[in-house]
Amino acid sequence: MPSYSIREINTILKGELIGDTTQKIEGPEEIQKASTNHITLIGSTKYLKYWAASKACATLIDFNVDMEPGDNRALIKVKNVDLAMAELLKLFNPATPVFDIDIHPTAVVHETAKIGDGCKIGANCYIGKDVALGKGVTLYPNVCVFDETSVGDSTIIWSGTVIRERCMIGSHCIFHSNVSIGADGFGYRPCDDGKGLVKIPQIGNVIIGHDVEIGANSCVDRGKFSATIVGDGCKIDNLVQIAHNSIMGRSCIMAGHSGLAGSVTLGDGVIIGGSASIKDHTTIHSGATVCAGSGVMNDVEAGKTVLGYPAQDARDMLKQWAAVRQLVKCKKTVS
Structure with missing residues (x-):
């Protein structure tokens, strides 16, 4: 495991070093779990109270926070604690699993598939007809990429992922375990006789941009x-559903258990909180935020934050909740 001096870490982070420690730092850890060889972070003033009792030899801290490091302990003051921690985590990030050979002998690769230079294909992968993998693509064991799909350079696809036919995947993407790309959209209509459901064929595809x-x-x-x-x-977080014909703009975020129904449009930089659900044929314009657990039934203006079920302006929703609490208190008083 690598270790660094506090000065080496400060040089990388380009912060302001306050105090010093002779302890070699072997990794980051939460402030209450840290040992003497750990560096931690104090992202807000509510964590200041834990510093005195923490065993950590150093911490990242915001420039605006005033605190003494203590004996043989150090502070690195930075403009953005979270971004500095991201850089720090890169230093200690363990290596990914090793491929002994570039293409495992149990992988099935169709003779028409085009495999770019430096690709790595793990055990039991399936690469279909006319698939094109760019340079440096990594497929971990048990990945399936079906016919006529293209995958851009340096994309990493983890085990269990299935990419169906005719999809287009950009460069430098990461798909974690068991992702499904290009399954049929959910489309049914009642039969004329009312005795069953007719499946609507789904003949389109999925297009995923770069750095997704x-x-x-x-x-x-x-x-x-x-x-x-x-x-x-x-x-996109774990356990997220993006339905047929939805369109997401650039740099959108979707937290876990959230979902887009069919033909939803998101502008650029939209944030969807955990467990939020978006009605079909709804547009959420650029820069808007949907708070966790909300249900969006109508279009959302650019830059607006909505909350509740059905979702509305977050400030109005909070006022309504406050009013309801007051009514409950009044009822108890009257009773």
């Missing part, structure tokens, strides 16, 4: 026609 990360067990369904689109730089 999709968490484990999330699904992006193919379009009924044309494409379901995930824009460049989008970050």
